[in-house]
Amino acid sequence: MMIQVGLIILLVVGYVFTSRFLKSFIVLLGHKKSVNEVRVTYVSKMLNLGFTAIFVLLVCLVLGVGYGQLAIFFSSVFAVVGVALFAQWSILSNITASLIIFFSFPYRVGDWVKVVDKDDEILGQILEISTFHVIIQRLSGDVVTYPNSLILQKAVVRFANKEEAQAMSQFTEKPNKTEESNAS
Structure with a gap:
């Protein structure tokens, strides 16, 4: 005892x-x-x-x-x-991927990245890495929510700055509304 x-x-x-x-x-x-x-x-x-x-x-x-x-x-x-x-296997895989991303993901919030995806160009700045997804703001201003489990399965290219990311883009950046009014 x-x-x-x-x-x-x-x-x-x-x-x-x-x-x-x-x-x-x-x-x-x-x-x-x-x-x-x-x-x-x-x-x-x-x-x-x-x-x-x-x-x-x-x-x-x-x-x-x-x-x-x-x-x-x-x-x-x-x-x-x-x-x-x-x-809900995708929820479990995204939670597990979130833990993997926390300990070994080489990219941080603020980095400019391109997720190599044959269907769509996902190139932009990482705004947030959350429990279930990575939020990326594209050059066009659109916000993409990319699942954690998928970002671990895809190749991701990191750029030093916005200019390098723009050079690799297959699309051109949409002008801001302030740029449009200044051009007029």
């Missing part, structure tokens, strides 16, 4: 320490990559949720809950979640 209490106290201390370390690491990485605070909070909560599930599993094992009972419980939970997400 005393061994179980000691192990649970050790697990709680380890959980608190690791959870704080994980959160500070994600915040530090977010500041280093100039990521929006909302995304940093989202990624921190997602990883903390997974870490909490592992903690609960370990506490159950220390308390003597059998492997068979845990297997039945987790398989039931995964079955329900799996059926719910199967209908």
